[in-house]
Amino acid sequence: METLGIFGAAIGAALATIGAAYGIGKIGTAAMEAIGRQPEAAGKVRTSMIIVAALIEGAALFAIAVCFMALR
Numbered sequence: 001m002e003t004l005g006i007f008g009a010a011i012g013a014a015l016a017t018i019g020a021a022y023g024i025g026k027i028g029t030a031a032m033e034a035i036g037r038q039p040e041a042a043g044k045v046r047t048s049m050i051i052v053a054a055l056i057e058g059a060a061l062f063a064i065a066v067c068f069m070a071l072r
Helices: 002-037 039-069
Strands: none
Touching: 002 039
16 A cells, blocks of 8 residues: 555656646747747746746645655
8 A cells, every 4th residue: 555655656756847847838939939939028928937836836836845745
C-alpha cells in the first residue's frame, strides 16, 4: 500500500511540473507574438511575462512540495 502512495506522489509531482512547463511555454509564445506585433511595448510585455511565469513556478513548487509531504 505504501508503494501506491509513493507512485501517486510521483505522478502528482510529474503532472505539476508538466503543467507548469506547458503554462510557461504558452506565456512565452504569447509574449513573443505580442512583441512581434508591437515592438514598442516589449518592456511591458516582458515584465508581465516574467511576473506571470514566476507565479506559475511558485504554484508548481507548492504542488510538488505537497506531493512530497504526502509521502509521510
